[in-house]
Amino acid sequence: METKFIKVDLNNVEKEELKEAGEILRNGGLVAFPTETVYGLGGDARNKNASKAIYAAKGRPSDNPLIVHIAKFSQLEEIVREVPENAKKLADAFWPGPMTLILNKNDEIPKETTGGLDTVAIRLPSHPVARELILESGCLIAAPSANTSGRPSPTKAAHVAEDLSGKIDCIIDGGEVEIGLESTIIDLTEEIPVILRPGYISLEDVIAVTKEAKMDPGIMSENKKVRPKAPGMRYRHYAPKGNLIVCEGTKEAVVEKINSLAKQDAEAGKKVAILASAETESLYHYGDVFVLGSFSHEEEIARNLYGSLREFDEKGMEMIYSEAFETPHMGAAIMNRLLKAAGHQIITVS
Ligand code: TXA
Ligand code: MG
DSSP states (O other): OOOEEEEOOGGGOOHHHHHHHHHHHHTTOOEEEOOSSSOEEEEETTOHHHHHHHHHHHTOOTTSOOEEEOSSHHHHHHHBSOOOHHHHHHHHHHOSSSEEEEEEBOSSSOTTTTTTOSEEEEEOOOOHHHHHHHHHHTSOEEOOBSSOTTSOOOSSHHHHHHHHTTTSSEEEEOOSOSSOSOOEEEEOSSSSOEEEEOOSSOHHHHHHHHSOOEEOHHHHOOOTTSOOSSGGGGSOOSOOSSEEEEEEEOHHHHHHHHHHHHHHHHHTTOOEEEEEETTTGGGOOSSEEEEEEOTTOHHHHHHHHHHHHHHHHHTTOSEEEEEOOOOTTTHHHHHHHHHHHTTTOEEEEO
């Protein structure tokens, strides 16, 4: 299949440019598009065959449900059994934006889209291309991240093309995304809201609106007996081909440890990468140093993480040492993705 590329000027998103993409979606085809978090691989959420095609293109297990993207709150009411008070409050606070709500579904969305579940994940994105595409297509758009299953989520159109070129109908290029980590998922089907996946919107942000909320214990522990509730959080994910190890502790101790490990590996002839911050970059003396960003701009760190993980593979890095990025607001989300990529290999030094 030939994949069509459409380049969009974000300062001036024209309906005309998205007409063809809208038609592809209405006809059951697949279109990758930018959102403020990561690029999504979209299909008509009401069309079982479109959902099946999404799973096939990504190589994704069919029990891992998709997120339904909407452009106005009334579209949520069309697909759920009831709208809890917390859904209204959270939508008022954070939509359009990087938040996904899990609610009990009615029969409007087929189970092929929800991985067989009776609940549905819903997000109202803020990205102008995503919003315009939903409106132009007239569809609700089911979209997982637009990567091959198991690879880091795409933060620019070139990443989508790397994974999916030739396998989907169209890629809309809207430049680099803003946030770079997937949305915060909040389950509203239980008594108190539960965060199933941390993201830009933090637990504290949610509690400020709903008074009560908690993290899914399954995502916090390495204990295999406590399973994450979101099927997608159970899979090994984002792992680079090289061996990634996170090192946590005081700044000095971390730098010393990483330098000594990197020295050993470099001397043994291995290709070594170090994932550092702007503040520590100059303190490393071995391997290739990748700077995610400065601790005073944690958004930068979040935005650059996935691109770096992809680069390690391109450059054939065999050993990768990363600092821990426990930043104030997005630290939970950054560390969740980083530790998954590391298969939870972490060294604590002091
Ligand atoms: O930021 C995002 O959320 C991006 C953009 C494209 O919107 N999308 C995204 O989709 O990250 P995906 O498919 O890569 O991740 C969806 C996650 C998976 O972990 C999945 O298991 C979970 O949401 N999920 C979807 N529906 C669910 C449900 N009904 N109950 C529990 N978890 C659900
Ligand atoms: Mg994904």
